[in-house]
Amino acid sequence: MKLFLKDHFSFIILYLITFISLPFIINQLDGFENHYGYFSFLAILLLLIFLVIRYFRRKKMYTRLKETNLDRDNFLIYQPSSPIEKAYADQLKVVSSLFLEKEEKHQDYLQEQQLLISHAVHQMKTPVSVMQLLVQSNQMNNAHSFEAWQKVKTECDKLNFSLNQLLSYSRSTKLLSDLKIEAMPLKKIVQEVINDLKDYFIEEEIFPKVVIPADIILYSDQKWMKVVIYQLLSNAIKYGEQQSTVYVHYQTGQLSIKNKGETIPKSDINRVFDLFYTGTKGRKRREATGIGLYLVKKILNTLNHSFDLTSHQQETIFTIYLSESIGTAAK
Helix, strand or coil, X not given: CHHHHHHCHHHHHHHHHHHHHHHHHHHHHHCCHHHHHHHHHHHHHHHHHHHHHHHHHHHHHHHHHHXXXXXXXXXXXXXXXXXXXXXXXXXXXXXXHHHHHHHHHHHHHHHXXXXXXXXXXXXXXXXXXXXXXXXXXXXXXCHHHHHHHHHHHHHHHHHHHHHHHHHHHHHHHHCHHHCCEEEEEHHHHHHHHHHHCHHHHHXXXXXXXEECCCCEEEEEEHHHHHHHHHHHHHHHHHCEXXXXXXXXXXXXXXXXXXXXXXXCCHHHHCCCCCCCCCHHHHHHCCCCCCCHHHHHHHHHHHCCCCEEEEEEXXXXXXXXXXXXXXXXXXX
């Protein structure tokens, strides 16, 4: 009640002057009945003066409220003058402090989560590497059980891929702080990724074909672009037809990865980049995580590389639009 009276004090004063003081003064001077028009004129004039004064007192606040870019400074009332403004300003400061406190706790939680994931992945990668070495050794020494060890190797490769994907997802939360834009040969990067995936290509009986001029120099972050190409090629293998070819083609600033396989439904095209969305095809394959294309989108957006995904007539093409310079590629 006290705050209400303070906020409406100016209205009360205006009312007292207009409807009590003015009629009394006019009546004392020359009779109120003969000067009703003069009273109306003075009442309107006082109202206009009151509104003008009120507008200029709160002009800065009105201007601040109309601004579209909302940040912490705009969130608070600028130089509050009236009691209600000061009360709101005090409350907003409290809310702002609570938000900042929550944000700091959330950032601490994200950092702890990232460290935990990173530590867990590195701890798990060591035994996986040991198992892969044991598999290779037993495959060479026990030819009669080669197929059984090959199955173990396949599962180890899947586990290693999932761990790398989880580690990339964890690190992507601080992607901007880990960027290094530099010139690098595109064909060399693609060939390195294909070499990393050669066992997967052989296992699925899918063949890569690279059509990239050796003198194409890409300006981007080498580490994160390799993550993107790795994810796209692994998806092309996973969802490609056996005995088919995955084409990696470059022409006039466009890097395209094309595979033959089941067409992605139109209803899934825009949603496959959402985190944990596996889509119709992903539900048929239990190993789908819904992380890969989310990572691809996040990395390419951060690197400012636009992209496009099309799928029709049993053919899927992912195109990345790049900036490049023609020169002599490093060998």
